[in-house]
Amino acid sequence: MALIGRLITRLTNLASGIGAACILLSIGHVTLDVTMRVIFGMPLSGTVLFVSVYYMVAIAFLAIAAVERDDAHISVEVVTSLLPRRPAAALQGLSLLLTAVVAGALALRTWQEAMVKFRVGAFTMEAGDRIYTWPSYFILPVGFGLMLLVALWKLARFSSASPGNGRAATSEGAGDE
Numbered sequence: 001m002a003l004i005g006r007l008i009t010r011l012t013n014l015a016s017g018i019g020a021a022c023i024l025l026s027i028g029h030v031t032l033d034v035t036m037r038v039i040f041g042m043p044l045s046g047t048v049l050f051v052s053v054y055y056m057v058a059i060a061f062l063a064i065a066a067v068e069r070d071d072a073h074i075s076v077e078v079v080t081s082l083l084p085r086r087p088a089a090a091l092q093g094l095s096l097l098l099t100a101v102v103a104g105a106l107a108l109r110t111w112q113e114a115m116v117k118f119r120v121g122a123f124t125m126e127a128g129d130r131i132y133t134w135p136s137y138f139i140l141p142v143g144f145g146l147m148l149l150v151a152l153w154k155l156a157r158f159s160s161a162s163p164g165n166g167r168a169a170t171s172e173g174a175g176d177e
Helices: 002-040 047-061 064-069 085-120 134-160
Strands: 123-126 129-132
Touching: 002 047, 002 064, 002 134, 047 123, 047 134, 064 134, 085 134
Parallel strands: none
Antiparallel strands: 123 129
């Protein structure tokens, strides 16, 4: 089980690293576009499209699994903090199951949409250039698929924890065994 946790951690770190690289690429791309426009009067075509369709999508969705892995999503624990341990643990298990179901549904649906865009060869015309947008559609199912893996991993750890342990089973990262 520890091997699976380390693999999930590596995959989520890789996806987050790609998202972080996209931040740098976006900064570089926009800087080059502004420089080319101001100094040479020749802006790069497609900068806004690349930033919005590729970089921003990768930045937002490739890190979502690492956020889930680290329990860093926004949560409100006003009610559960007042509950006894067993009901709080049951709600936590239900929350993990719901997270897995929603992440799985989103991964499946975005995969279907990505395949539609791939088959039609989706593109956008900008300044007379054809810029293919279909590859960006695959970023979402990758992000949601990784989030599904993390949620299933956390659910498996939660389910295998001793009854008195409940909450401790998911409060650490996937590879912390």
